């Protein structure tokens with residue numbers, strides 16, 4: 040790939056110049072295992088080997104849990120786990136607003152009401168301190184969600200759940216590989232949920248799973264994903280049709296075989312960003328906690344107060360260049376108009392943070408030159424920001 044070398048603002052795609060990146064570079068992981076490895080699992084599947092069960096055992100071992108229940112996607116994995124764990128007769132789920140855009144929809148799908156909490160400015164995530172003020176006599180569940188870089192306050196939330204007697208589960212989609220005090224994400228809550236969407240650390244084309252140490256919960260989830268039919272073929276559990284199919288298991292198993300190599304490649308990309316961004320003022324790279332295990336997967340930066348353009352304009356200018364940067368979880372969920380009820384809240388810190396962060400290109404299709412080219416564009420935006428803002432197309 041050739042490095043984009045734009046030095047004048049007239050060259051920017053925003054003002055009619057040719058885009059710097061064709062094809063575009065994105066923030067999606069899109070990692071693919073070696074095709075022969077995938078086909079090898081595919082052949083086993085074809086011969087009748089139960090690959091979904093093999094994958095479930097492998098994932099349970101990976102997370103250090105008794106069970107991993109595979110699902111068609113993270114959406115239904117979350118919905119079924121939330122439904123199974125929420126306290127009966129109660130209505131509210133405590134969860135962050137600065138998070139995945141569909142998370143509140145999932146809560147609403149199971150008939151519950153999102154009660155959004157603030158996040159910590161350092162982690163951009165829910166903590167015991169931010170969840171506590173939302174707890175009341177209607178609280179059915181604490182939903183801890185890990186942010187895109189590093190983890191939320193796992194230990195604080197576990198202590199809060201113990202103190203209040205509330206069930207605690209985690210959306211671990213962004214922290215599949217991470218550890219807290221050396222212990223892998225997956226076994227901290229009553230249940231934890233992961234996704235194998237192509238944008239995630241392990242690409243199963245699609246897919247999801249729930250980890251748990253609770254035998255009864257695992258059986259309930261397995262029945263619920265399988266149309267609610269239990270082992271006796273009696274209608275025991277309100278279900279959906281959400282089984283993971285064997286080909287997705289084949290792809291996921293192949294991805295797991297290559298996970299360590301992928302993490303090394305992710306780390307190399309992160310090191311290039313570290314080196315390049317260290318020389319660019321006004322922007323801060325969110326650092327992975329290297330005292331723990333981490334995937335180095337997604338690159339998130341904060342635009343500091345002296346950055347000359349708004350975050351949204353920065354994203355737009357990059358997008359026009361074929362750099363598909365994305366705003367970090369914006370708008371936050373409490374700012375969205377929804378067809379379902381949510382608890383009305385004021386979240387000034389979330390509002391502020393939701394304007395400062397963006398994701399930069401990463402994943403398997405982004406090489407070191409693309410990263411240098413992206414940072415060169417950011418440098419031009421930074422150095423000529425005032426002129427760019429003055430000429431901004433109406």
Ligand SMILES: Cc1ncc(COP(=O)(O)O)c(C=O)c1O
Pocket residue numbers: 112113114115117139210212213233234235236246247
């Ligand atoms: C934090 C988080 N939770 C849940 C999901 C849902 O997973 P899926 O796409 O497999 O339904 C996603 C997907 O992007 C996510 O980012």
